[in-house]
Amino acid sequence: MGEILRGIGAVSGIGIAKAMVLSNDLTGHLAKYNAGTPDIESGKIEEAIKAASAELAHLKKAAKEAGQESQADIMDAHYAMVNDPGLIANMHGKIEQETAAPQAALAAAEEFASLFDSMPDPYLKERAADVRDVGRRLARLLLGTGHIDYGAEPIVLCAEEIEPSVAASMPEGQVFGIILGQGSITSHTVIIAKARGIPVVAGLGNALSSITDGTTLIVDGSAGQVLVEPTAEQVAEYQRKADAEAVERRLDSELAALAAVTLDGSKIQLAANVGSPSDMPMAVRQGAEGVGLFRSEFLFLGREVPPSEEEQFTAYKAVVEQCGRHLCVIRTMDIGGDKPLHYLNIQKEENPFLGWRAIRISLERPDLFITQLKAILRAGSFGKVAIMLPMIISATEITAARKCVEQAAAELAREGKTFASNVPVGIMVETPAAAVMAQQLAVECDFFSIGTNDLVQYTLAVDRGNPAVSSLYSHFHPAVLKLIENVIKAGHEYGIWVGMCGEMAGDPLAAPLLSAMGIDELSMSAPSIPRVKGVIRKLKNGQAREMLNQALIMKDAKAIRSLMAEYISRQ
Numbered sequence: 001m002g003e004i005l006r007g008i009g010a011v012s013g014i015g016i017a018k019a020m021v022l023s024n025d026l027t028g029h030l031a032k033y034n035a036g037t038p039d040i041e042s043g044k045i046e047e048a049i050k051a052a053s054a055e056l057a058h059l060k061k062a063a064k065e066a067g068q069e070s071q072a073d074i075m076d077a078h079y080a081m082v083n084d085p086g087l088i089a090n091m092h093g094k095i096e097q098e099t100a101a102p103q104a105a106l107a108a109a110e111e112f113a114s115l116f117d118s119m120p121d122p123y124l125k126e127r128a129a130d131v132r133d134v135g136r137r138l139a140r141l142l143l144g145t146g147h148i149d150y151g152a153e154p155i156v157l158c159a160e161e162i163e164p165s166v167a168a169s170m171p172e173g174q175v176f177g178i179i180l181g182q183g184s185i186t187s188h189t190v191i192i193a194k195a196r197g198i199p200v201v202a203g204l205g206n207a208l209s210s211i212t213d214g215t216t217l218i219v220d221g222s223a224g225q226v227l228v229e230p231t232a233e234q235v236a237e238y239q240r241k242a243d244a245e246a247v248e249r250r251l252d253s254e255l256a257a258l259a260a261v262t263l264d265g266s267k268i269q270l271a272a273n274v275g276s277p278s279d280m281p282m283a284v285r286q287g288a289e290g291v292g293l294f295r296s297e298f299l300f301l302g303r304e305v306p307p308s309e310e311e312q313f314t315a316y317k318a319v320v321e322q323c324g325r326h327l328c329v330i331r332t333m334d335i336g337g338d339k340p341l342h343y344l345n346i347q348k349e350e351n352p353f354l355g356w357r358a359i360r361i362s363l364e365r366p367d368l369f370i371t372q373l374k375a376i377l378r379a380g381s382f383g384k385v386a387i388m389l390p391m392i393i394s395a396t397e398i399t400a401a402r403k404c405v406e407q408a409a410a411e412l413a414r415e416g417k418t419f420a421s422n423v424p425v426g427i428m429v430e431t432p433a434a435a436v437m438a439q440q441l442a443v444e445c446d447f448f449s450i451g452t453n454d455l456v457q458y459t460l461a462v463d464r465g466n467p468a469v470s471s472l473y474s475h476f477h478p479a480v481l482k483l484i485e486n487v488i489k490a491g492h493e494y495g496i497w498v499g500m501c502g503e504m505a506g507d508p509l510a511a512p513l514l515s516a517m518g519i520d521e522l523s524m525s526a527p528s529i530p531r532v533k534g535v536i537r538k539l540k541n542g543q544a545r546e547m548l549n550q551a552l553i554m555k556d557a558k559a560i561r562s563l564m565a566e567y568i569s570r571q
């Protein structure tokens, strides 16, 4: 009987093949690199950018031809990153300070990536890996170490981490599984593997070091485990399981085209959280009905000056158009807190999450706010758009923001530009103040969207990014559930729709509770949509209500989570 390694099941499914170990350590190559003068190194960077762009364009075309849309989108996003003027200028800047070209590519990408690292949304956080990958692609080209020989036999790829660019060029039909030391379930490598139906187990840590080339492995992505040198009986048993799962996967992919309705016919709109137009194709493919949260602040990050009205308009229009007949909710910039911006001169704050952030900045910087509102109103004439205000704590802020919307519209009219009038204005309910005062705030706005990421941290006094207290952070805490129930009730009392765009919206275990409370919309990272939809489609309203009643009298988050996990497993 072989050894069993346990990790995180990142892509379900079973793969049986021999191991091929990949190393992505560039240290040796970097040490041997002979740097020229800054001029020579700058020239080499320009060549590498051209070569990387050509590779990415080729990979995108090949993926499109193979019908692998999500992989094509990722290559497209990498193409944009490798040609990003900010990143390129940063690389040249480093070379001028006598850094060799490969190191300059890695260091500039690292700086850019660390901005994404600080993002709270795990899906967006993973974009850091993409930027690092772009840096490594350039470094590899500069070091001449680009080619991987996969041989001709079926393989399970084993690596500490696999860059999306490597994943994108994996030979078709030859990789039966992937196992990773690090890596999380939302990395682009995992997304590519998922699109290709390759099972992945991540987070194996040091256990990976026991595996060498040629070791037979069974990758069980559903159970999050890897069997090393399995017996013949185990291989036969897992082969049977693999056949059964293949049938189930086919049924899953059919879900994207179906509506999120409970067995009693109650419908919940499932929308996507996006950070840029390049997130849209994947959202559409996962069956998103519009965008419930466009985190517009990403347009403001990683640059020296704020984006112009025109630049913002182009990005908003692209997303609005891809939403088709569905609504695109654009959140006005949520800068500050964990998303600092050096060109705004935000002073160092003792408690940035309680400081100068989001709507507080917008109302004090009408120059930035009105520019953004003008871009949103103009994009509104290309589809259905709504404005969402972050971090609201009082009705006064909504009134002041509405005045700015009026001013933006008046300026556009004076300038003779086309724009949408009567654009709905809603708020994120993400502070306890807004949740408690929901009745009073509902009168002032057109919709609510509950931001549980912040609502949980402010309600429980638990920093959302501090691992030391992460066990206390839970959207199943009864205090949070009670606030959410109050917000939904208040919204409906005053005739406005109530959605949710924090991470709770994408948690399948929370869906029955939110459905029973009457939530109208759930907006989440696109990859979460099918699972949440699967749960909703098996839901009976009466049973969901019963779960909610039980949950609301329970005393702690863990018990409520277990109750829901048990219910879903019986569904």
Ligand code: PEP
Binding pocket: 120, 121, 293, 295, 334, 430, 450, 451, 452, 453, 454, 455, 501, 502, 503
């Ligand atoms: C939230 O707080 O739940 C939210 C969606 O906003 P962000 O995660 O960007 O703070």
Ligand code: MG
Binding pocket: 430, 451, 453, 454
């Ligand atoms: Mg928030």
